[in-house]
Amino acid sequence: MSFTEIKNEEQTTIKAEVVEEVKEENAPATIEDNAPALNNTGVVDIDKALSEWEAYQIFTKKLLNETDYVNIKGKAFKKKSAWRKYARAFNINTEIIDKTITKNDKGRVMEAEFVIRATLPDGRHCDGWGSCSRFEHNKNNPNHDIPATAMTRATNRAIADLIGAGEVSAEEIRG
Numbered sequence: 001m002s003f004t005e006i007k008n009e010e011q012t013t014i015k016a017e018v019v020e021e022v023k024e025e026n027a028p029a030t031i032e033d034n035a036p037a038l039n040n041t042g043v044v045d046i047d048k049a050l051s052e053w054e055a056y057q058i059f060t061k062k063l064l065n066e067t068d069y070v071n072i073k074g075k076a077f078k079k080k081s082a083w084r085k086y087a088r089a090f091n092i093n094t095e096i097i098d099k100t101i102t103k104n105d106k107g108r109v110m111e112a113e114f115v116i117r118a119t120l121p122d123g124r125h126c127d128g129w130g131s132c133s134r135f136e137h138n139k140n141n142p143n144h145d146i147p148a149t150a151m152t153r154a155t156n157r158a159i160a161d162l163i164g165a166g167e168v169s170a171e172e173i174r175g
Contacts, residue, residue: 077170118158128158
């Protein structure tokens with residue numbers, strides 16, 4: 001292993017491991033930077049946008065496996081594990097922005113709503129909203145299951161919106 005000293009954005013010297021880059025023939029497209037697919041006039045560069053989307057599709061095939069999907073009525077939906085893998089891979093931070101948990105007079109949770117913010121290291125963020133109620137099936141432990149499901153739905157949605165996937169997660173479908 002070899003190391004080199006480089007300066008980060010704050011001009012602090014840090015040590016970084018030198019990794020040899022191996023390029024495959026016909027290597028898939030890569031996302032070169034965090035900038036949107038805009039040219040210098042502010043117009044979308046269609047070729048760059050398509051290349052980035054292709055890179056995302058290839059990345060998804062390599063990152064996820066069959067355990068990250070659930071089949072519902074003949075269609076595959078990404079589960080919580082898939083969205084958490086994306087969060088880890090893209091270094092996405094999530095935080096609770098707002099939550100409302102409604103209980104009945106006996107203290108049992110009846111409904112929960114969460115707003116989760118997903119944020120990239122460059123500061124770009126998206127908020128996701130999710131809810132769950134007692135009237136959805138399979139809520140045997142409502143004081144845990146209802147808030148957890150609402151939070152999962154909001155988190156999945158925030159991550160999906162942030163990375164541009166825009167998909168409905170399995171947790172939203174299963175209710």
